[in-house]
Amino acid sequence: MCLALPARVAALLPDEMATVDLGGVRKDISIALTPEARVGDYVIVHVGHAIGLLDTEEAERTLALFAELNAHDAEQDTQQGAAS
Amino acid sequence: MCLALPARVAALLPDEMATVDLGGVRKDISIALTPEARVGDYVIVHVGHAIGLLDTEEAERTLALFAELNAHDAEQDTQQGAAS
Amino acid sequence: MSIKKDYLRPIDFKTGRIDMNHGAGGRAAAQLIEELFARAFENPALREGNDGAVLPAPPPGHRLVMATDAHVISPLFFPGGDIGALSVHGTVNDVAMMGAQPLYLAASFILEEGYPLADLKRLVDSMAAAAREAGVAIVTGDTKVVEQGKGDGVFISTTGVGWLPPGRRIAGDQAQPGDVVLVSGTIGEHGVAVLSLRESLEFETAITSDTAALNGLTAAMLAAVPEGSVRVLRDPTRGGLATTLNEITRQSGVGITLDEAAIPVLPQVEAACELLGLDPLYVANEGKLVAVCAPDVADTLLATMREHPNGHAAARIGVVTEDPHRFVQMTTRFGGRRVVDWLSGEQLPRIC
Amino acid sequence: MSIKKDYLRPIDFKTGRIDMNHGAGGRAAAQLIEELFARAFENPALREGNDGAVLPAPPPGHRLVMATDAHVISPLFFPGGDIGALSVHGTVNDVAMMGAQPLYLAASFILEEGYPLADLKRLVDSMAAAAREAGVAIVTGDTKVVEQGKGDGVFISTTGVGWLPPGRRIAGDQAQPGDVVLVSGTIGEHGVAVLSLRESLEFETAITSDTAALNGLTAAMLAAVPEGSVRVLRDPTRGGLATTLNEITRQSGVGITLDEAAIPVLPQVEAACELLGLDPLYVANEGKLVAVCAPDVADTLLATMREHPNGHAAARIGVVTEDPHRFVQMTTRFGGRRVVDWLSGEQLPRIC
Amino acid sequence: MKYIDEFRDGEIAKALATKIRAEAQPDRRYHFMEFCGGHTHALSRYGVPALLPDNVQMVHGPGCPVCVLPIGRIDQAIGLALDHGAIVCTYGDTMRVPASGSLSMQRAKARGADIRMVYSPADALKIARANPTREVVFFAIGFETTTPPTALVIRQAAKENLPNFSVLCCHVLTPSAITHILESPEVKQWGTVPLDGFVGPAHVSILIGSAPYEGFARDYRQPVVIAGFEPLDVMQAILMLIRQVNEGRHEVENEFTRAVNREGNLAAQKLVAEVFELRESFEWRGLGEVAHSALRIRPAFAQWDAEQRFDLAYRPVPDHKQCDCGAILRGVKRPTDCKLFATVCTPENPMGSCMVSSEGACAAHYSYGRWKDIAIVPA
Amino acid sequence: MKYIDEFRDGEIAKALATKIRAEAQPDRRYHFMEFCGGHTHALSRYGVPALLPDNVQMVHGPGCPVCVLPIGRIDQAIGLALDHGAIVCTYGDTMRVPASGSLSMQRAKARGADIRMVYSPADALKIARANPTREVVFFAIGFETTTPPTALVIRQAAKENLPNFSVLCCHVLTPSAITHILESPEVKQWGTVPLDGFVGPAHVSILIGSAPYEGFARDYRQPVVIAGFEPLDVMQAILMLIRQVNEGRHEVENEFTRAVNREGNLAAQKLVAEVFELRESFEWRGLGEVAHSALRIRPAFAQWDAEQRFDLAYRPVPDHKQCDCGAILRGVKRPTDCKLFATVCTPENPMGSCMVSSEGACAAHYSYGRWKDIAIVPA
Ligand code: SF4
Ligand code: SF4
Ligand SMILES: [Mg+2]
Ligand SMILES: [Mg+2]
Ligand SMILES: [Mg+2]
Ligand SMILES: [Mg+2]
Ligand SMILES: [Mg+2]
Ligand SMILES: [Mg+2]
Ligand SMILES: [Mg+2]
Ligand SMILES: [Mg+2]
Ligand SMILES: [Mg+2]
Numbered sequence A, B: 001m002c003l004a005l006p007a008r009v010a011a012l013l014p015d016e017m018a019t020v021d022l023g024g025v026r027k028d029i030s031i032a033l034t035p036e037a038r039v040g041d042y043v044i045v046h047v048g049h050a051i052g053l054l055d056t057e058e059a060e061r062t063l064a065l066f067a068e069l070n071a072h073d074a075e076q077d078t079q080q081g082a083a084s
Numbered sequence C, D: 001m002s003i004k005k006d007y008l009r010p011i012d013f014k015t016g017r018i019d020m021n022h023g024a025g026g027r028a029a030a031q032l033i034e035e036l037f038a039r040a041f042e043n044p045a046l047r048e049g050n051d052g053a054v055l056p057a058p059p060p061g062h063r064l065v066m067a068t069d070a071h072v073i074s075p076l077f078f079p080g081g082d083i084g085a086l087s088v089h090g091t092v093n094d095v096a097m098m099g100a101q102p103l104y105l106a107a108s109f110i111l112e113e114g115y116p117l118a119d120l121k122r123l124v125d126s127m128a129a130a131a132r133e134a135g136v137a138i139v140t141g142d143t144k145v146v147e148q149g150k151g152d153g154v155f156i157s158t159t160g161v162g163w164l165p166p167g168r169r170i171a172g173d174q175a176q177p178g179d180v181v182l183v184s185g186t187i188g189e190h191g192v193a194v195l196s197l198r199e200s201l202e203f204e205t206a207i208t209s210d211t212a213a214l215n216g217l218t219a220a221m222l223a224a225v226p227e228g229s230v231r232v233l234r235d236p237t238r239g240g241l242a243t244t245l246n247e248i249t250r251q252s253g254v255g256i257t258l259d260e261a262a263i264p265v266l267p268q269v270e271a272a273c274e275l276l277g278l279d280p281l282y283v284a285n286e287g288k289l290v291a292v293c294a295p296d297v298a299d300t301l302l303a304t305m306r307e308h309p310n311g312h313a314a315a316r317i318g319v320v321t322e323d324p325h326r327f328v329q330m331t332t333r334f335g336g337r338r339v340v341d342w343l344s345g346e347q348l349p350r351i352c
Numbered sequence E, F: 001m002k003y004i005d006e007f008r009d010g011e012i013a014k015a016l017a018t019k020i021r022a023e024a025q026p027d028r029r030y031h032f033m034e035f036c037g038g039h040t041h042a043l044s045r046y047g048v049p050a051l052l053p054d055n056v057q058m059v060h061g062p063g064c065p066v067c068v069l070p071i072g073r074i075d076q077a078i079g080l081a082l083d084h085g086a087i088v089c090t091y092g093d094t095m096r097v098p099a100s101g102s103l104s105m106q107r108a109k110a111r112g113a114d115i116r117m118v119y120s121p122a123d124a125l126k127i128a129r130a131n132p133t134r135e136v137v138f139f140a141i142g143f144e145t146t147t148p149p150t151a152l153v154i155r156q157a158a159k160e161n162l163p164n165f166s167v168l169c170c171h172v173l174t175p176s177a178i179t180h181i182l183e184s185p186e187v188k189q190w191g192t193v194p195l196d197g198f199v200g201p202a203h204v205s206i207l208i209g210s211a212p213y214e215g216f217a218r219d220y221r222q223p224v225v226i227a228g229f230e231p232l233d234v235m236q237a238i239l240m241l242i243r244q245v246n247e248g249r250h251e252v253e254n255e256f257t258r259a260v261n262r263e264g265n266l267a268a269q270k271l272v273a274e275v276f277e278l279r280e281s282f283e284w285r286g287l288g289e290v291a292h293s294a295l296r297i298r299p300a301f302a303q304w305d306a307e308q309r310f311d312l313a314y315r316p317v318p319d320h321k322q323c324d325c326g327a328i329l330r331g332v333k334r335p336t337d338c339k340l341f342a343t344v345c346t347p348e349n350p351m352g353s354c355m356v357s358s359e360g361a362c363a364a365h366y367s368y369g370r371w372k373d374i375a376i377v378p379a
């Protein structure tokens, strides 16, 4: 539904606030909804609030799945390329 | 002291107001301080209020005095003109 | 799917208002330009819709004159005119005061969010009519929209370009002792017309703004007398006649002595000024000019001005003097003598 | 009594502020022009203090180009620039996009009562520096003051004039199917730099506005390839690259197909746009240009652009197609295809 | 951008497309509804449909919070600004949604309404503190994602006992909307809208978890794959849905494991429960009155509830007669089925809410997808 | 303009000038103080001094309401706008009077103070009605002319029970100022300022009548001629004063019979007495504290008295050290005696209040009279 992005917690601030970093861009947001967030964590930022944490292990797992698919596909491509 | 001008009452309005005319320019002012003002009267207008009435007879008297002076003076002028 | 027109629904010029979209540079902005500005100002350069307008070069030997003015008047519509016409006249006149023939205008609009499109259209149509009448084309433009409370309805900046014939030099520093000072008509109408609508000052008067393009008048004047004999031309706008004359004495290093009795002022302008505690000498004009000329052409020039509709009440009002203090002085109608200084500060209605 | 200087006390550029007097056309206004504008922009035409500037005629055979823009940016100072420099670059670029050499600027200021004179001086100095760098002279100007709450600090309208060589036609309607679309560098920096300071959006970034004069770049480009082979030049300002390309397809009656992967965008600009829900294709640039050229000169032109400091990241981003619908389409980096429409409405940060 | 760019990789997209083409059976049609506007936007912006075989079709759902906002609610927000003189704070997305009397919040602003765009509800609080003599109302819209931040500001206002702040609460609930669609006659009985599965919400699910979908996956026998908002997420989810269809399964699967678990954000859920309670019914644009589909502010916080504070009555207003938003939001029609699409109704002059946000089905198709409606002229 | 133009006739002026030259005895000096700024302005604007013989000299008095306003009062008005957030309504004349800290009302406005120029006190009332959530203060300055209109608005506010309107009353009294000057050591004892007569107030006298001057004409043996503000009025008054001097009389004469009688405007006097009472003392710029020289609002109207409402304390602030306004207002010095005149102090950057209003002695001389300071170069 709503625009939200993973960003790295760069610093914890008073009042349940934190500075997050997204590709070099920094913004102060509220972490009141994710009190467990620590520096280095990736949080999902939505309307100025972290609404959840990103599980980096799961992210890597998903990416690995894609990579596998790609490797497999690249193979197929090569085969197709040879065929066409 | 303060800027004030004689203007003719052109119309009486409700709420102790009146329209005055000064050389064709019309403005609505308060006549609360000169309740005796009537259409045709000249009032002295100051900060949007009539602060007094102009006595037109006295005005004419003063002007007549000036005119006399001028006539007298014109005479003198003529004499001087002849002399110079 | 058939090919669609660019703008599917025409702009609502009845009840619509300017919103932020009209200034965002997207389709709404392009539509406003096409359906309002390009249509009203109609000319090939503008219609092309490029970043700028391509204009022909001046005739051989001619130079360019360029002048600009921002227009920020309130109210936008006033007796005798509106900001649209004014923005054409103001800049056309500045080009004409250099002795040049004004030909092309650029116009940039700063619109306040919420301004009624019906009023904008009226202004733009009036601007287009003023340009046609003055013989100038509005060849390029720009439109920005600012949030409500960050503008004042409509601001219009115009820049004019015109051709200046070879060898002509008309400028504020050309006045010489002995020269004659002329004015093209009665002064103070524009300022009085605008003030008459100001909240808390409101008064009723038959006075209308004198806003007009003066390039026709200047062309007639310059054709009537030998090159070089018209030294200065200037339109006494903000600050009025008094300020314009002080500018000239400063630039030329001379003095001017005025004859108050010779300065034409309409009786209603006098009356309104009395009422507000203003001096007509400091009240703005938008369709008058001051000319400083050599004494031997003054009569011819005055006669030429009086033959022109924009100069029928022209008058000889003073002479240029030698004066290291560069004072403008005046023999009063009363027979006294005084300095006529620059406008100092704002022209605030004097009350006490 | 000795002869007094015109302005006895210099303007207080440390703690002073613009007040209504500065716009009233009297002595305070004249003093501001003399001590601020004339001093910063220093050139003979302006120094004369006449109603307009007299400029030399263009070389034989050359035509004039005239362009104007109103500048209303908020905040007035932003990373990498300010409204002063921007107001020079914006208009210089519009003249340059016509293939002309920009030479003269007119500038009109609308100042809000209360604006600090120290900031105004900074802006004006920056404007003067930008003009010097771009090789243009600010030859005439105007200043108005509006009451607090009727403006937004400073608005600057500039109008530029330049010379266009014989036979040159560069315009939005010249694109032909088969032509190549180039962009002079990374897009979106200006818009992102400005948004980074907007209240309630504030974010920290190293991105600075790309505001720059592009007349040097266009001169180099036009010198490098045969006349006629550069069809269109345009600076993708408000509405961004997407809107500029749609303008071109509309004017020329063609389509354009872009290759998203080829469009240069700085990573921080991408990140900031993600954060705000914006698309860099719609974000404003102030120092970039789009060129449409004949396919056979594309490589030469690209190489020339890359040699210039304002074009070092230039890229070939698309081709012109035949398309009665005049769509700009794009092959996405992802491998998909989509329309790249006009900016519709304001570029509002998308949140949901 | 880490954890973003990787999910936009064109090479992997090609591989996924190949896989989808390989696994989608040519004799079968796959109609999947992406519930969320976020998915609609991703599909359009990245041009995903061009990568799908013809028999895999995406149906836009009602998950664009701007699109489902009924006219009557926008009217309330405008009324607060125009009639009550309040400063109304709103997300930028709602500014152009058509309201009654040819108005929108943007046009109301042009008529003098003090309407301010905010990035976060916390900004509305700041505005209230900075304008103590003015009423400041936050126009709270959105699904479960946007609700917890609203709850935070209400709790904060109560803590500070801020006297001039209130919230016009229009938060709606995802699961009830999905149920409503599945219960709609077209889908349930007439079979006119054959839906073969759902791409489940990404960010909503971060908050509510995947469990809420299990009931209707089971009851309505619909496969659901929760997916992230990046284009690869969507493609992967499509692949997973194809597989469920092919295998006759109807389960809740989670493609978005990096952010969504079964329970969701418990801290946020607790907060929402503290501040809000269920409404008996709420009008959605397109769906009409939907039971138990929205939240209202609990009586304990009544002072900060704009509906209570200003004694607002809700007045439903019918949509433009020819606007098909309703049918489009229910997945019954496509934008091009609407007579007004791209003729009277364009993003500059939206007649319905689906033409407003780039997450709206009509706007997305207009801005990104129109090339598909015409024969492409080869370059 | 009837009853105006006739009194500006240049021909009659010439005649009057001849008469004055004829009657002024060459071996005598005539120093007349025009009390009113209105007379100062008329003298300057019409260039009257050029028509007078050298031994008839006009001395400017303290009758410019703007000039006698002490810094501390302007500070109060500015403070109401800047510190109390009030809308302060004022006559245009006060806008540029120097206040503390390099401020003026105009500069305070440029710093965000909501200061509005009005033409009439009634406009301030209108502003108060139109801005019910704001405090609106009318900065009431002036002599007996301006006082009755102020009384009217205070009475009206009380009638309407207007809750957000008040008046900062700085109204001062003419007779006490004249007495104060005649009592000043320079005039009374040292004889350094030989005053031979007074041109008495025009419009003030419409309100208070001519009677109030009778006491000091008698006690201080000073001729007084009440004169209108048109230039012929002033010249005629000068002639009448010359005659009194020549004849050794010291009477109150009335040149302005068309508007002034012995009693004044009784209705207005009654109103003023109803609303105002005498202050024990009031600071005047130039004259310092002057006993019984000003009015304050009666306790019955305390609610509309800004001094009471905002609990204002008066803090006197010394003028610029080198500014000679004080001495000029007492008639002891002329503008050109001030070191700052036309060097540091100009109408654009007034250092003292006399350089502000065109009724101020310094401003009038700067703007109209400077040509007299230099040798005129023949044209
Ligand atoms: S095209 Fe417009 S009118 Fe038609 S359904 Fe979509 S939003 Fe409604
Ligand atoms: S010239 Fe200025 S400083 Fe000197 S007395 Fe006059 S007002 Fe004061
Ligand atoms: Mg100009
Ligand atoms: Mg001009
Ligand atoms: Mg001019
Ligand atoms: Mg432009
Ligand atoms: Mg406004
Ligand atoms: Mg331009
Ligand atoms: Mg431009
Ligand atoms: Mg451009
Ligand atoms: Mg100008």
Ligand SMILES: [Mg+2]
Binding pocket: C149, C150, D112, D148, D149, D150, D151, D152, D153
């Ligand atoms: Mg502002």
